[in-house]
Amino acid sequence: MTSLDLSTDRPARRHSLSLSIGLALVGLNVVVAILTLFWTPYDPLNASGGRLEAPSLLHWVGTDRLGRDYLTQIVIGARTALIVGTGAVAIGASIGVTLGILAAFATRLLDDVMAATLDILIAFPTLLLAMLVVAASDSASLWSAILALGLAISAIVARLTRILAKRVLRQDYIIASRTSGTSWLGVVVRHVLPNIWPTLSVNFALQFGLAVIAEASLSYLGLGAPPPNASWGRLLQEAQGTVYTAPVGAIAPGIALVALVIGMNLLADGLRDVGDPTRGRTR
Amino acid sequence: MMLNLQNVNFGYSRHRKVLTDVSFNIRAGASVGLVGESGSGKTTLLRLLLGLERPSSGTIRFGDEVLDPADGAFMRRYRRSVQPVFQDPYSSLDPRQKVLDIIAEPLQSLRIVGPRKDAVAQALEAVGLPLDAMQRYPHEFSGGQRQRIAIARAIVARPEIILADEAVSALDLSTRIRIVELFKTLSATLTLVFVSHDLGVVASLCEEMVILENGQVVESGQTRDILAAPQHPYTQRLLASIPRMPA
Amino acid sequence: MSALLSVQGLTVRAGGKTLVSNLSFSIGSGERMGLIGESGSGKSMTAMAVTGLLPANISVTGSIVLDGEEVVGAQDKHLNRLRGVATAVVFQEPLTALDPLMKIGKQIAEPVRRRLAREMGQAPRVAVDREVLDLLDKVALPQPQRIANAYPHEVSGGQRQRVAIAMALACRPKLLIADEPTTALDVTTQAEILKLLDGLVRETGMALLFISHDLPVVAEVVQRVMVLRDGIALEEGAVVDVFANPSHDYTQTLVDAARMFDEALGRTG
Ligand SMILES: Nc1ncnc2c1ncn2[C@@H]1O[C@H](COP(=O)(O)OP(=O)(O)OP(=O)(O)O)[C@@H](O)[C@H]1O
Ligand SMILES: Nc1ncnc2c1ncn2[C@@H]1O[C@H](COP(=O)(O)OP(=O)(O)OP(=O)(O)O)[C@@H](O)[C@H]1O
Ligand SMILES: [Mg+2]
Ligand SMILES: [Mg+2]
Numbered sequence: 101m102t103s104l105d106l107s108t109d110r111p112a113r114r115h116s117l118s119l120s121i122g123l124a125l126v127g128l129n130v131v132v133a134i135l136t137l138f139w140t141p142y143d144p145l146n147a148s149g150g151r152l153e154a155p156s157l158l159h160w161v162g163t164d165r166l167g168r169d170y171l172t173q174i175v176i177g178a179r180t181a182l183i184v185g186t187g188a189v190a191i192g193a194s195i196g197v198t199l200g201i202l203a204a205f206a207t208r209l210l211d212d213v214m215a216a217t218l219d220i221l222i223a224f225p226t227l228l229l230a231m232l233v234v235a236a237s238d239s240a241s242l243w244s245a246i247l248a249l250g251l252a253i254s255a256i257v258a259r260l261t262r263i264l265a266k267r268v269l270r271q272d273y274i275i276a277s278r279t280s281g282t283s284w285l286g287v288v289v290r291h292v293l294p295n296i297w298p299t300l301s302v303n304f305a306l307q308f309g310l311a312v313i314a315e316a317s318l319s320y321l322g323l324g325a326p327p328p329n330a331s332w333g334r335l336l337q338e339a340q341g342t343v344y345t346a347p348v349g350a351i352a353p354g355i356a357l358v359a360l361v362i363g364m365n366l367l368a369d370g371l372r373d374v375g376d377p378t379r380g381r382t383r
Numbered sequence: 384m385m386l387n388l389q390n391v392n393f394g395y396s397r398h399r400k401v402l403t404d405v406s407f408n409i410r411a412g413a414s415v416g417l418v419g420e421s422g423s424g425k426t427t428l429l430r431l432l433l434g435l436e437r438p439s440s441g442t443i444r445f446g447d448e449v450l451d452p453a454d455g456a457f458m459r460r461y462r463r464s465v466q467p468v469f470q471d472p473y474s475s476l477d478p479r480q481k482v483l484d485i486i487a488e489p490l491q492s493l494r495i496v497g498p499r500k501d502a503v504a505q506a507l508e509a510v511g512l513p514l515d516a517m518q519r520y521p522h523e524f525s526g527g528q529r530q531r532i533a534i535a536r537a538i539v540a541r542p543e544i545i546l547a548d549e550a551v552s553a554l555d556l557s558t559r560i561r562i563v564e565l566f567k568t569l570s571a572t573l574t575l576v577f578v579s580h581d582l583g584v585v586a587s588l589c590e591e592m593v594i595l596e597n598g599q600v601v602e603s604g605q606t607r608d609i610l611a612a613p614q615h616p617y618t619q620r621l622l623a624s625i626p627r628m629p630a
Numbered sequence: 631m632s633a634l635l636s637v638q639g640l641t642v643r644a645g646g647k648t649l650v651s652n653l654s655f656s657i658g659s660g661e662r663m664g665l666i667g668e669s670g671s672g673k674s675m676t677a678m679a680v681t682g683l684l685p686a687n688i689s690v691t692g693s694i695v696l697d698g699e700e701v702v703g704a705q706d707k708h709l710n711r712l713r714g715v716a717t718a719v720v721f722q723e724p725l726t727a728l729d730p731l732m733k734i735g736k737q738i739a740e741p742v743r744r745r746l747a748r749e750m751g752q753a754p755r756v757a758v759d760r761e762v763l764d765l766l767d768k769v770a771l772p773q774p775q776r777i778a779n780a781y782p783h784e785v786s787g788g789q790r791q792r793v794a795i796a797m798a799l800a801c802r803p804k805l806l807i808a809d810e811p812t813t814a815l816d817v818t819t820q821a822e823i824l825k826l827l828d829g830l831v832r833e834t835g836m837a838l839l840f841i842s843h844d845l846p847v848v849a850e851v852v853q854r855v856m857v858l859r860d861g862i863a864l865e866e867g868a869v870v871d872v873f874a875n876p877s878h879d880y881t882q883t884l885v886d887a888a889r890m891f892d893e894a895l896g897r898t899g
Pocket of ligand 4: 525526527673674675722809
């Protein structure tokens with residue numbers, strides 16, 4: 101007779117681990133980004149040393165082609181990344197959730213049309229969609245990049261929201277709520293959103309990571325925020341020519357980018373179960 | 384007359400009729416058992432009475448007003464008077480709400496003033512659940528306990544009419560007796576439409592019964608009379624196939 | 631011969647409360663056992679423990695051997711193989727077992743396909759479709775074709791319950807766990823389902839763990855019965871003996887209540 105205890109909460113511990121690592125990585129990024137508003141190691145716009153210096157005590161990750169401190173560029177890049185991620189997800193979430201919920205309520209025909217449109221939109225890669233939007237707006241700026249990415253995300257969010265909300269709307273507690281006199285808006289706020297939130301929030305975190313990567317790619321292609329907004333993508337692009345002579349210039353922003361994206365994914369993973377009262381109910 | 388159905392016809396799609404020419408009356412304060420085979424249209428009839436669907440022809444009257452789901456002002460008044468209990472207790476409770484919020488929802492939505500927690504506590508007590516249930520979530524309860532939470536929600540706002548869909552079928556007999564007693568006390572002041580396939584419960588709770596077969600009323604009248612001398616072959620078959628306790 | 635299911639000293643706890651304590655029973659192939667007790671007595675908990683479906687925050691101790699394999703403490707991967715082959719469950723609330731956005735026919739086709747692939751190495755679509763309709767017909771559903779094409783919310787409560795039964799039977803399990811499988815059914819339909827289960831036990835040697843609060847139904851379906859109260863087994867024995875001469879007061883009250891309802895119908899048992 102075995103006497104094994106199933107409650108060794110192994111899954112729970114794994115989640116709290118990914119949650120803490122995720123929180124640490126993302127938290128570090130946030131702290132650094134806020135810090136740059138008040139203080140940076142050096143002046144980001146002017147040279148503070150020789151050109152392409154190797155890492156030293158004065159310049160921890162060396163200097164760039166114009167002699168500017170490279171660490172300063174990277175920490176400002178952290179700020180850009182956060183602004184882009186947050187902005188794009190905020191836009192994507194507000195448009196996407198609204199559209200998705202409307203589609204879930206819509207009549208059969210309208211719903212089908214919306215679903216098909218979203219499917220087509222999603223078939224385009226986010227980056228391509230963003231490039232089109234940026235190209236359509238006459239000047240490349242941080243804000244047009246954010247808007248572009250936000251729109252691309254909103255299609256993905258809308259499709260997910262629609263499916264999730266439909267599932268919830270078929271439950272009897274929705275009818276019970278209606279027959280209790282709750283308005284449709286009340287039903288959405290009280291029942292639909294809380295029930296779809298866990299899945300949505302995980303998706304938001306994933307989209308955040310994707311937006312950061314997409315912005316870096318846009319910048320890499322020269323379609324992102326123009327200088328003086330330091331962006332990891334542009335740093336990577338600038339480091340391209342000197343990747344053999346000064347490899348740190350390419351590695352450092354790459355590490356920062358990967359750390360943030362992985363941090364956001366771990367956070368998403370950890371968040372999945374937090375605040376879910378039915379956590380662990382497997383059936 | 385509390386509720387009156389006149390030649391009500393209904394189908395979810397044009398090709399298939401679910402209810403055909405359903406007519407009957409429900410007096411104020413009556414308790415009416417609605418009995419019929421699975422799929423005979425009992426839940427559908429309750430959906431019509433709740434204003435969730437509209438008859439394709441025929442009328443339903445509440446007092447002397449016509450029940451029209453499109454009439455917002457009427458529906459707001461009507462919702463205050465009518466509360467349902469659903470067939471599937473798990474799906475009728477929001478998994479993310481605490482029991483307190485679930486039961487209090489009618490009070491909140493109907494803007495009924497007064498101490499909410501007390502009303503919820505009373506309702507919980509009436510259905511035989513402990514008060515600490517308030518702070519827990521539906522998944523922490525057994526099937527029968529969830530059913531009682533749903534019943535507590537239906538009675539908390541003191542409606543005039545309760546439309547109960549298999550409200551006691553998930554309950555064991557002793558709990559069922561308790562809930563039937565509760566409904567009996569309530570039905571002194573309340574109109575009760577009680578859908579059930581359990582003739583024993585209907586017999587002990589409802590003075591009147593309506594028997595549906597395939598969306599048609601095949602027999603209706605005093606429960607006692609019908610049970611003593613069922614007229615329609617379907618009713619006879621229904622009575623004959625009830626499993627009994629072994630001697 | 632060892633039993634198909636053997637439960638020894640099963641104890642289930644959640645958040646400091648003991649929901650099931652020190653339960654032991656066994657079921658052999660072709661045997662039918664009933665679990666009765668009032669609401670909240672731990673019947674569903676026991677069923678879920680047998681399939682290893684309880685969440686991680688509920689602790690299970692003791693031993694559950696199903697088809698020669700230990701369930702308590704086993705990996706989920708391992709259990710997945712047992713589920714659907716050794717055992718299938720009809721859940722108390724059919725709606726929770728069904729995907730609201732998938733047509734009923736498609737949902738039943740999944741276990742059918744898995745089984746055919748396992749047994750014959752392939753699962754041709756026509757064979758799967760035929761078997762799905764056949765299953766729907768077996769559980770006494772009218773118009774199987776229409777039901778197969780409907781979504782779960784488009785059929786009645788009793789029809790949904792029969793769909794859930796069809797889905798469990800699609801696996802052809804060695805042990806069927808049925809948690810209040812006929813609560814939503816009227817007596818005539820219920821009689822057909824009980825006949826179907828009876829036939830399966832006789833023909834295929836399927837074992838049955840039947841959970842119900844409906845004593846007359848239990849008396850009709852099973853041979854042995856176990857009475858639970860507050861997670862404790864009060865008595866166990868042949869169903870006729872237990873109902874005729876309950877050795878425990880609690881069982882007596884259950885039996886009396888059942889007779890009272892019989893009497894409300896103007897009959898004596
Ligand atoms: N996740 C949980 N956490 C804590 N307690 C729980 C949980 N799930 C169930 N319970 C409690 O366990 C007890 C047994 O529940 P179970 O579902 O086994 O009852 P049951 O015998 O199937 O009753 P019913 O006939 O009403 O379905 C109940 O008192 C219930 O409140
Ligand atoms: N939304 C729907 N769309 C199409 N058909 C439906 C829908 N809901 C129910 N039906 C069908 O209408 C008929 C009547 O269903 P209803 O739910 O009223 O039955 P019921 O008498 O409540 O049965 P049960 O006792 O099984 O709950 C059934 O044949 C069912 O399949
Ligand atoms: Mg029904
Ligand atoms: Mg149960």
